[in-house]
Amino acid sequence: EVVLxxxxxxxxxxxxxxxxxxxxxxxxxSSTYFAWYQQKPGQAPSLLIYGASSRATGIPDRFSGSGSGxxxxxxxxxxxxxxxxxxxxxxxxxxxxxxxxxxxxEIK
Amino acid sequence: QVQLVESGGGVVQPGGxxxxxxxxxxxxxxxxxxHWVRQAPGKGLEWVAFVRYDGSxxxxxxxxxxxxxxxxxxxxxxxxxxxxxxxxxxTAVYYCAKDYGDSRxxxxxxxxxxxxxxxx
Numbered sequence: 001e002v003v004l005x006x007x008x009x010x011x012x013x014x015x016x017x018x019x020x021x022x023x024x025x026x027x028x029x030s031s032t033y034f035a036w037y038q039q040k041p042g043q044a045p046s047l048l049i050y051g052a053s054s055r056a057t058g059i060p061d062r063f064s065g066s067g068s069g070x071x072x073x074x075x076x077x078x079x080x081x082x083x084x085x086x087x088x089x090x091x092x093x094x095x096x097x098x099x100x101x102x103x104x105x106e107i108k
Numbered sequence: 109q110v111q112l113v114e115s116g117g118g119v120v121q122p123g124g125x126x127x128x129x130x131x132x133x134x135x136x137x138x139x140x141x142x143h144w145v146r147q148a149p150g151k152g153l154e155w156v157a158f159v160r161y162d163g164s165x166x167x168x169x170x171x172x173x174x175x176x177x178x179x180x181x182x183x184x185x186x187x188x189x190x191x192x193x194x195x196x197x198x199t200a201v202y203y204c205a206k207d208y209g210d211s212r213x214x215x216x217x218x219x220x221x222x223x224x225x226x227x228x
Contacts, residue, residue: 035214037153044203044218045153056216088153092213096169097155 002027002091004100012108019076021103023067023089031068033093039102040085048087049074079105110134110217112204117222124194124226130187130204130219138162138182141207143215144189146200146224156202157189161210172198194226 003026013019023036031052037045047056049065052072062077076083084107089100116128128144144156157178158167166178177190187204201223205215 033213037215044220045215046218047208047214047216050208050214090153090214095167097158097213099153099155101152 001096002029002094002098004089004091004098006087006089006100006103008103009101010104010106012106013079014108015079015081017079017108019074019079019083019105021074021076021087021105023072023074023100025070025072025091027094028069029072029091029093031072033091034065034067034072035090035092036065036074037088037090038083038085039088045088076105081107110206112206112217112219114202114204114219114222117202117224119225119227120194121228122194122196122226125190125192126194126224128189128191128202128204128222128224132185132187132204132206135206135217137180137185139210141210141212142178142180142187143205143207144176144178144187145203145205145215145218146198147203147221148197148200151200154200158207158211158213159187165211191224194224196226198224199226200224 005024034052036049039045053065086102111133113131159178175193179188201221203221204219206217208216
């Protein structure tokens with residue numbers, strides 16, 4: 001099973017700041033098979049990024065994804081108030097599908 | 109617009125059974141793979157099961173294999189999961205999630221979830 005380790009566990013930032021979230025895989029994953037999700041309190045997750053760098057429908061361009069091999073990054077260029085929540089990475093290149101433990105982005 | 113509405117959650121004793129359903133609308137249900145994903149209280153996400161668009165292939169997480177059965181009814185646009193031999197560690201919110209394609213294995217729409225509590 002591919003283990004995804006997200007860091008940091010919590011990121012305390014102010015609106016307007018840049019957020020950089022990391023996800024490290026225990027095995028190499030093709031960038032074709034990597035996604036990021038956002039989850040706000042009391043809500044279901046929503047798709048942000050797939051294929052490591054492709055934004056899902058309706059996702060603003062302040063969100064960007066990058067990476068390959070074992071290291072992947074989600075960057076939020078300028079945090080908006082609605083961006084605070086928990087972010088999960090997911091790999092779908094190897095069975096079983098697995099998620100990272102999440103990074104909480106909170107208001108500083 | 110795409111809507112996924114789960115139902116069937118509740119409190120069940122260890123060893124008991126429960127059947128969850130997910131009513132889908134707003135898209136051509138019969139051409140997309142579908143998944144169940146769960147989230148234990150205060151924890152992260154865990155993929156549970158997948159069924160292909162036509163029901164021909166089904167895959168399960170090791171943690172539920174042999175106990176859970178995923179199925180779909182393409183005439184009623186409904187996804188199900190039959191959960192048997194439930195354990196306290198199965199306690200979670202269960203989400204129905206739409207595959208991006210037939211078998212892309214990531215999720216572009218999620219329901220709001222239904223809570224399953226396994227406790228005596």
